[in-house]
Amino acid sequence: MNTQPIGLFDSGVGGTSIWKEIHSLLPHENTIYLADSKHAPYGSKSKENIIELSIKNTQYLVDRGCKIIVVACNTATTNAISILRDRFSIPIIGIEPAIKPAALKTKTKAIGILATQGTLSSTLFHQTTDLYSDGIEIVERVGEGLVPLIEEGKINSEEMTSLLKLYTKPMLDSNIDYLVLGCTHYPYLIPQLIKLLPTNINIIDSGAAVARHTKAILEEKQLINPKKTKGVNTFYINTKNKQTIATLLGGDHDIKYLDF
Structure with a gap:
């Protein structure tokens, strides 16, 4: 075998x-x-x-x-x-989204999580966040529309850039220093995210x-x-x-x- x-x-x-x-x-x-x-x-x-x-x-x-x-x-x-x-x-x-390493390493005590609605609303996700969210602000955003664009090969499109700006703005407003990618499609967006985000923000996936x-x-x-x-x-x-x-x-x- x-x-x-x-x-x-x-x-x-x-x-x-x-x-x-x-x-x-x-x-x-x-x-x-x-x-x-x-x-x-x-x-x-x-x-x-x-x-x-x-x-x-x-x-x-x-x-x-x-x-x-x-x-x-x-x-x-x-x-x-x-x-x-x-x-x-x-x-x-x-x-699962790499919440644990982000929560343990954050210095600003704020992390962002970009994931699908199905992941963010699941029982398992909430159990994980409850374990590591003490004293940390977790800014969750549903990446609506990102997966279809990736499936269509439109990773570097203007539409993708606009959506990423929209979803990361609340995270930046909360002074995150870690962005957790909670969907296996999203690592293909890392080059885009690096261009959009301040250099002090660490992007991690699983x-x-x-x-x-x-x-x-x-x-x-x-x-x-x-x-x-x-x-x-x-x-x-x-x-x-x-x-x-x-x-x-x-x-x-x-x-x-x-x-x-």
């Missing part, structure tokens, strides 16, 4: 930011990435719908023989991770931490691929537009259309 792939899914192409971190840390592992762009964004959907889609995606990856599943989506994690772990027997890794956790679980379960050849990486997308994911991934990758 050690040579079986790592499975990842997201509500579209954003989770490739997580895939890049995992591939960089574990280049010999085979991977299957499932991009549910047809149903993106998950953040505006009901909890029931998010759970249904998450089960469907996980089942597909399990049926492909994946040895571990990475839910490369904050909204799916915060709404469905416990149900997925109850339903499936293989290890399942989730992703990608590297998720990769390290994935490696640790594979080692613990003795599931590390012993082969030292380059891993085989397959990407499935359920819309006809492959250009965005191809651009974000860079290089030559096996991207297939799958009706799911």
Whole structure:
């Protein structure tokens, strides 16, 4: 089973930011990435719908023989991770906004969180913020419209710049020194955000931490691929537009259309 792939899914192409971190840390592992762009964004959907889609995606990856599943989506994690772990027997890794490191390191005692409505309204998110919010102002903003623009490849568009200015203004007014990106699509906006924000603001996401956790679980379960050849990486997308994911991934990758 050690040579079986790592499975990842997201509500579209954003989770490739997580895939890049995992591939960089574990280049010999085979991977299957499932991009549910047809149903993106998950953040505006009901909890029931998010759970249904998450089960469907996980089942597909399990049926492909994946040895571990990475839910490369904050909204799916915060709404469905416990149900997925109850339903499936293989290890399942989730992703949450990196609130803890921001809260522990802030000097201005104010941090910003940019995430989807589905993440910000979830029980798991509120449990996490309650643990680390004592004496700290947390400025939450829903990044409405950001995911569709990223899915359309409009990362550097004027519309994107306008939305980012709108969403970060209340954070700047509160003198944040950390901005937590609570959606796996959002790391692709870091170049834009660096241009817009003062240099004293640190931008953090969970990608590297998720990769390290994935490696640790594979080692613990003795599931590390012993082969030292380059891993085989397959990407499935359920819309006809492959250009965005191809651009974000860079290089030559096996991207297939799958009706799911």
